[in-house]
Amino acid sequence: MNGRLSALDDSFxxxxxxxxxxxxxxxxxxxxxxxxxxxSFTELRDHIESRLCRxxxxxxxxxxxxxxxxxxxxxxxxxxxxxxxVVRSSAHRLxxxxxxxxxxxxxRDRPMWQICISDQLEGGGIGLIxxxxxCMVDGIAAVELASLLLDPSPVPPTxxxxxxxxxxxxxxxxxxxxxxxxxxxxxxSLARFPMRLVRAPWRVARVVAPxxxxxxxxxxxxxxxxxxxxxxxxxxxxxxxxWFERPLADLxxxxxxxxxxxxxxxxxxxxxxxxxFLKGRDQEPAPLKTMVPVNVRGEGSAGELGNRISFLFIxxxxxxxxxxxxxxxxxxxMGKRKDAGDPEGAEVAMEAVKYLxxxxxxxxxxxxxxxxxxxxxxxxxxxxxxxxYMLGCGLQAAYPVVPLAEQHALSVGMTTVRDxxxxxxxxxxxxxxxxDRLAEAVDSSIDELLERTAWAVPAELG
Numbered sequence: 001m002n003g004r005l006s007a008l009d010d011s012f013x014x015x016x017x018x019x020x021x022x023x024x025x026x027x028x029x030x031x032x033x034x035x036x037x038x039x040s041f042t043e044l045r046d047h048i049e050s051r052l053c054r055x056x057x058x059x060x061x062x063x064x065x066x067x068x069x070x071x072x073x074x075x076x077x078x079x080x081x082x083x084x085x086v087v088r089s090s091a092h093r094l095x096x097x098x099x100x101x102x103x104x105x106x107x108r109d110r111p112m113w114q115i116c117i118s119d120q121l122e123g124g125g126i127g128l129i130x131x132x133x134x135c136m137v138d139g140i141a142a143v144e145l146a147s148l149l150l151d152p153s154p155v156p157p158t159x160x161x162x163x164x165x166x167x168x169x170x171x172x173x174x175x176x177x178x179x180x181x182x183x184x185x186x187x188x189s190l191a192r193f194p195m196r197l198v199r200a201p202w203r204v205a206r207v208v209a210p211x212x213x214x215x216x217x218x219x220x221x222x223x224x225x226x227x228x229x230x231x232x233x234x235x236x237x238x239x240x241x242x243w244f245e246r247p248l249a250d251l252x253x254x255x256x257x258x259x260x261x262x263x264x265x266x267x268x269x270x271x272x273x274x275x276x277f278l279k280g281r282d283q284e285p286a287p288l289k290t291m292v293p294v295n296v297r298g299e300g301s302a303g304e305l306g307n308r309i310s311f312l313f314i315x316x317x318x319x320x321x322x323x324x325x326x327x328x329x330x331x332x333x334m335g336k337r338k339d340a341g342d343p344e345g346a347e348v349a350m351e352a353v354k355y356l357x358x359x360x361x362x363x364x365x366x367x368x369x370x371x372x373x374x375x376x377x378x379x380x381x382x383x384x385x386x387x388x389y390m391l392g393c394g395l396q397a398a399y400p401v402v403p404l405a406e407q408h409a410l411s412v413g414m415t416t417v418r419d420x421x422x423x424x425x426x427x428x429x430x431x432x433x434x435x436d437r438l439a440e441a442v443d444s445s446i447d448e449l450l451e452r453t454a455w456a457v458p459a460e461l462g
Contacts, residue, residue, distance in 0.1 A: 044390070292311065311343070413426065
């Protein structure tokens with residue numbers, strides 16, 4: 001087999017619907033090359049195709065296991081056609097390109113990714129929207145895919161790509177047998193677990209701690225949240241990506257003043273932005289239970305596809321009027337959840353889900369994705385630190401897309417390109433038509449913190 005979806009990967013298929021698309025991605029803007037003409041769409045498409053040898057998964061599709069006996073497996077797409085995955089757009093504005101591309105669900109009968117390109121943006125340059133299904137990649141892997149298409153020099157290296165030939169996929173009977181055998185092996189492994197503890201009692205201590213962490217993580221995820229308008233309502237498939245950017249140094253300066261991480265500052269800024277946005281709608285701000293993805297990749301896992309993330313949940317203090325207290329509340333909440341081992345516990349819980357019947361797995365996934373479990377997702381995605389180019393065109397900006405589950409009208413993502421932070425507020429366009437105003441509110445919330453920072457004593461000196 002070419003690889004079976006993990007329980008977490010499979011969960012992103014289970015919670016997807018015609019209105020809730022489970023793709024992650026980014027909207028990128030490139031400057032024209034310093035010398036010579038800009039590359040044509042055909043040159044860009046051929047360049048992307050030449051790099052697919054670096055990521056074989058992007059020529060593979062999902063094959064279902066008969067009777068749903070196990071999760072789908074990846075097989076080579078014998079009908080792979082680059083023209084179905086790299087498409088040209090006539091849009092002249094990056095915003096129009098992003099909204100058009102992101103509002104369409106990825107088909108499941110082919111490799112589940114697409115890149116939309118406009119080679120004639122207003123003011124010159126190139127717009128590129130990349131999206132891949134969450135069952136293939138998480139946010140970090142999506143950034144790593146972008147880095148596969150880019151080079152640290154304006155002159156790309158010559159590569160020997162060679163001819164690609166699809167392997168014949170296994171037939172339905174083979175997939176069924178393999179699926180059943182994998183389930184039997186998983187259940188046998190679970191059945192042998194108590195005996196391994198009896199034979200080696202010293203392992204008990206190693207087991208108890210993860211179980212405790214798992215219990216704490218499950219308690220946090222099970223803590224009910226009340227749906228909050230306009231963020232939790234039935235959504236349509238239309239999307240809008242609102243964005244802004246600012247120097248990363250602004251967030252680091254705030255963090256240094258209060259002993260906070262950049263992620264803490266992001267969460268506090270989101271809380272302040274939501275507060276001001278709701279007040280502008282004459283709504284009383286309330287805490288928003290927020291899912292915060294956490295990277296659990298180990299060293300040496302760069303380039304690894306699939307999902308290597310866990311989650312923790314905190315309440316964004318949108319009801320707190322003071323910006324510094326909001327930041328301190330976020331720091332305290334994040335510290336408690338990390339000290340309690342919530343990310344590790346959630347990872348263990350998701351690993352344990354694979355032993356359940358697949359129908360139960362899907363029911364658990366849909367419960368976790370419900371607005372009764374969380375109101376909002378805020379994700380800090382590590383970005384690219386060095387200057388990067390695509391066929392001589394320099395990467396200027398990359399705004400992240402964090403997917404929306406059913407009855408979730410907004411997600412907030414942040415990534416970095418060199419010394420700048422890029423924020424993407426991904427919204428269900430029909431339900432949150434004023435998402436651009438919300439982006440302005442989050443941006444202003446950072447300004448509020450910066451103003452207070454001018455009077456603060458740096459944490460290391462306090």
